[in-house]
Amino acid sequence: MKPNPSFRPAKDAGAQTPSLFNRLFPVNRDLAIKSIFGVWCAYFIFATSRVLYVTQANADALFVQRILMTSICITFTWLLYRLLISVRRNGMGAAIFMLTVPTMILANYIAVLDQIVFDHEAALFDFAYLLKPVDFESFDWAYVLDEAFTRYFILASWGALYLALSHSKDVQRMMVHSRQLERVNRASELRALRYQLNPHFVFNALNSVSSLIIDRQNEQAEKLVDDLADYMRAVLTGGAQDMITVEQEIAQQVRYLEIERMRFPQRLHYFVDIEPAANDWSIPALIIQPLIENAVKFGVSGADQPLNIIISVRIEGDRLRISVANDGRVEIPPAEPSERTAGTGTGLTNIQSRLRALYGQNASLLLANSKDGMAIATIVLPDPSLIFEDI
Structure with missing residues (x-):
């Protein structure tokens, strides 16, 4: 197929010709325009205001000049x-150099032009004198030197x-970029830590289903699978939420405990005691799931005695x-992962x-043993307004 000589490829729709201001001010456009015009407009107003206390002949022509x-x-x-x-990438030394010799040259040129413009008593809008040859011998060089110093300053x-x-603007831009990266990294970390719980829970629940099947309790196993599906649906439906209310969190954990009760109907007992004022407190989703999983795993599975699990939520001051x-x-897991026994410490590390x-440092996880023979894990959370955020 022969190419069509009249065919011309269409221009990239995303490519746009830079505007005049973008070409004239490619870097920090707003700052450059505002500062340049601001400085010289202020100078113009100051110089013009002298007419208020100094009588000037031909004031209109001087105003135009x-x-x-x-x-x-x-x-x-x-x-x-x-x-x-042009030297912004060469460091501060190059920029300082530009403010010395090159700036002095620019200031001297301005002073010479100032002498040329104001050394004539021209009529209003008469700029014909600008086209005439410049007579440097008639210059007032003391005036030029004084103007050069003023303009250089x-x-x-x-x-x-x-x-x-x-x-300062570059630093602020980098700080904003750094905050954005930190926010994205922290959000990714939080979600990774949160969803690390779901496979852990599924693994335990499937073990329960397997035990029921081995014991030929098929109806209970079928019901457990249905309940598990309902639970996982509830968890994954709220997957986009990193924070939920205490009431929602406890409801999910009660559903989990009901699933486990099907495996241990005579041995697992649980009690929930929530202060009414705490129901609407925002907490991280699934934050107590590892604690309840550990209680079931090491309590019911590790002994033949009945197990009591007590979940309590209280507001104490601003906590x-x-x-x-x-x-x-409760046994405190070793700090080093290599020293832990299988299945211990992972959930607690996840919570921390x-x-x-x-x-940040405003929340804590406490482990203790009570005098009445119970292991207690306590999560202490600050007011939701103290959630660690970018400042």
């Missing part, structure tokens, strides 16, 4: 801006201000205390990691 000179100063300041951004001050503000107590003794990611 002053506008022309201000425009020239803005143009030369733009040139300095382009010099500064303004240019250098503007350059230092621009560098300081642009550096929420969630306690899971069960018959038995989630609390640290969400609350």
Whole structure:
């Protein structure tokens, strides 16, 4: 197939020609425009206000000449801006150099042009003198030197201000970017820690189903599978929620305990005691799931005696205390994962990691043994407003 010579590929729809301002001010456009025009407009207003206390002949023509000179100063300041951004990647030393010799040259040019513009008593809007040859011998060089110093001071001050503000803006931009990355990383960490619980729970629940099948309790096994499906549906439906209310969390855990009661109907007993005011407190989803799993696993499975599990939620001052107590003794898992026995410590480490990611040092997990022979795990949470966030 021969190519069509009249065919021209369409331009990329996403490619756009930069606007004039974007080409003139490619870096920190808003800052550069506002600072350049702001400095010289303030200078123009100050210079013009002298007419209020100094009588000037031909004031209208001087006003127009002053506008022309201000425009020239803005143009030369733009040139300095382009010099500064051209060396922005070379460090502060290069930028400081640009504020010395090159800026002095620009200031001297402005002073010479100032002498040319104001050394003529022209009529209003008469700029014909600008086209005539310049007579440098008639210059008042003392005036030129004085103007050069004044303009250099303004240019250098503007350059230092621009560098300081642009550096501050760059730092703020990097901080915002850093916060965004930190927020994304923390959200990913929280979700990874949270969903680490689901396979753990499924594994235990499927063990329960397997035990019922081995014992030929098919009806109970079928009901357990149905209840498990309902539970997992409830958990996964709220999967997008990192925080849920105490009432929702306890309802999920009660559903889990009802599933386990089918396996141990005579041995597993649980009690729930929630302070009414705590029902609407926001807590991390599935935060107490590992505590209840451990209570069932090491309580019911590890002994032939009945097991009592007590879940209590209380508000103490500005703190929420969630306690899971069960018959038995708690053993603190070793710090090193290699020293742990199979199945111990993972759930507790998971809880601690989630609390640290969400609350920093404002939340804690406490393990203790009571005098009446019960192991107690307590999660202490601060007010939801103290959840660790970017400042």
